[in-house]
C-alpha cells in the first residue's frame with residue numbers, strides 16, 4: 001500500500017460529558033471511528049458530512065468507548081476491530097501486539113500496541129503520525145489503574161513514549177485542565193508545564209479542545225511519562241520515601257492523583 005496516497009484527517013466528535021470519539025477520514029466518502037461510546041453523535045456527523053462508516057476501532061471494553069458499537073454496526077455494517085476481551089461482543093477481528101490493521105477503503109494502516117494498565121486488554125492504534133490511545137495516556141495524565149499494576153502501566157507508557165516525538169496524541173477524554181492542576185502539584189517548577197497549563201486554561205475558557213497534543217510535549221509535561229525524572233521521583237518520595245525511578249514512582253503519583 002502506498003502510504004503517501006492517503007492524507008489522514010481526524011475530527012473530534014464530542015460525546016457524553018468529556019469523551020472524544022475520533023472520526024478518521026481521507027478525503028473520500030468512507031470513514032472510521034475510534035471508541036464510539038454513543039451512536040447518536042456519530043450518526044449526526046455522518047448525516048452532516050455525508051460520510052459512510054466503514055470501520056470501528058475499539059481500544060478497550062468500557063461502555064463510554066463501546067456503547068454505540070452495536071447500533072452503528074446494525075445501521076452501517078461497519079467492520080469492528082478491537083482487543084481480545086469477552087466483555088466486547090461481536091468483533092470482526094481480534095487484535096494483538098504488533099498486528100497491522102488495514103483500512104483499505106481509507107488507504108490507511110495502523111499498528112496495534114498492547115497497553116494494559118487502565119484495563120487488562122487495552123490496546124492503542126498508531127499510524128500516519130497519529131496515536132489513538134483511549135484511556136491509557138491523556139494529555140498531562142494517564143488512565144486510572146482499574147485492572148493493571150503500576151508495573152504494567154509503566155511498560156505501556158514506555159511503549160507509547162518511544163513513538164516519534166511529533167506523534168499527535170488522540171486520547172479519549174478532555175481531562176487536560178484538571179490533569180494540569182495535578183501535574184503542577186507534582187512539578188511546580190516545570191516551566192514547560194506551566195506554559196502548557198496556561199494555554200490549556202485559555203483554550204478551555206473559550207470551550208476549545210486541548211486534544212490532540214504532541215507526544216514530545218507530553219514527555220516534557222506529563223508526570224506519568226516522567227517517572228524517572230528526579231523532580232517527579234522527589235514528589236513521590238514525599239509520600240513514600242522508598243519510591244524509586246519508574247513503576248514505584250508511577251504508583252505513588254497515580255495513587256496521589258486518585259485522591260487529588
Ligand code: ZN
Nearest residue numbers: 060062118135
Ligand atoms: Zn476507560
Ligand code: FE
Nearest residue numbers: 062064135172
Ligand atoms: Fe473512558
